[in-house]
Amino acid sequence: MTGKAVIGFDLDGTLIDSAPSIAASVNAVLMEHGADPLEEDRIAGMVGSGAAVLIERVRAAREIGAQHQADLLDRYLAIDGAKTDQPLYDGARAALEVLAEEAALVLCTNKVQRHAAAILEAAGLAPLFANVIGGDSLPARKPDPAPLLAAFDGLGDGPRLFVGDSGIDAETARAAGVPFLFYSSGYGQAPEAALPHAASFAAFDDLPALVRDTLSERPPA
Numbered sequence: 001m002t003g004k005a006v007i008g009f010d011l012d013g014t015l016i017d018s019a020p021s022i023a024a025s026v027n028a029v030l031m032e033h034g035a036d037p038l039e040e041d042r043i044a045g046m047v048g049s050g051a052a053v054l055i056e057r058v059r060a061a062r063e064i065g066a067q068h069q070a071d072l073l074d075r076y077l078a079i080d081g082a083k084t085d086q087p088l089y090d091g092a093r094a095a096l097e098v099l100a101e102e103a104a105l106v107l108c109t110n111k112v113q114r115h116a117a118a119i120l121e122a123a124g125l126a127p128l129f130a131n132v133i134g135g136d137s138l139p140a141r142k143p144d145p146a147p148l149l150a151a152f153d154g155l156g157d158g159p160r161l162f163v164g165d166s167g168i169d170a171e172t173a174r175a176a177g178v179p180f181l182f183y184s185s186g187y188g189q190a191p192e193a194a195l196p197h198a199a200s201f202a203a204f205d206d207l208p209a210l211v212r213d214t215l216s217e218r219p220p221a
C-alpha cells in the first residue's frame with residue numbers, strides 16, 4: 001500500500017499570470033532609475049530564476065551597472081511584493097480543488113517565499129497547499145532539486161510529480177527524479193520538444209486527467 005500522491009506546482013507562469021504585475025514593477029523601478037521601460041513580453045522571458053536574476057537581466061537589457069543591483073532589487077521586491085492579488089490562469093482554481101481531493105499539493109517557486117505565500121493566501125488557495133517553498137527558502141533554488149524535495153518532504157511515500165512552465169522547472173523535476181508536466185501557456189521559452197517532460201497541457205481543464213494518467217503509468221517501484 002503506497003501513500004497519497006504529492007503534486008508540486010510552480011507559481012509564476014503556471015498557476016498565476018503574474019507577467020503584467022512583474023512587468024509593471026520592473027518598469028516602475030526602471031523609471032525611478034531614469035531608464036526606459038521594457039516590453040512585457042521581454043520581461044516575461046526573463047522570469048523563472050528568481051528576482052535577483054530577473055534584475056540582472058533587466059540591468060543587462062538597459063546597460064545599468066552591477067553597482068545598482070542591490071538597490072534595484074530592493075525596490076523591485078518592495079513594489080512587486082506588495083501585489084498579492086494576482087490573476088489565476090483559467091481553470092487553475094478548479095483543477096487545484098479537484099486534485100486536492102486525491103493528492104497533497106505543494107508549491108515550489110523561485111519567487112520569494114513570503115510573497116508566494118501571500119499570493120496563495122489572497123487567492124484563498126493557501127489551505128490547499130501543504131508546503132510552500134520559495135527561491136529564498138534554501139541556499140539553492142530551482143533548477144537545484146533541493147527546493148522541490150523540501151516541498152515534498154514529510155508527505156509520505158506516494159508517487160510525486162511536478163507541474164511547471166519553464167526549462168528550469170523541467171530540469172528541477174529531472175534532477176529530483178519525478179515526472180514533469182509542462183504547462184505550455186506560461187512563460188517558458190524553450191521549445192517544448194527540448195524540455196524533458198512526461199506530458200504537456202495548454203489548459204487546466206486537462207490537468208486532473210493528465211495527472212491520473214501520468215501516475216498510473218508510473219507505479220512506484
Ligand SMILES: O=C(O)COP(=O)(O)O
Pocket residue numbers: 010011012013046047048049050051054108109110111112
Ligand atoms: O520568480 C521567478 O523568477 C520565477 O518564479 P516561478 O519559479 O514561480 O516561475
Ligand SMILES: [Mg+2]
Pocket residue numbers: 010011012013014048164165166186
Ligand atoms: Mg514559472
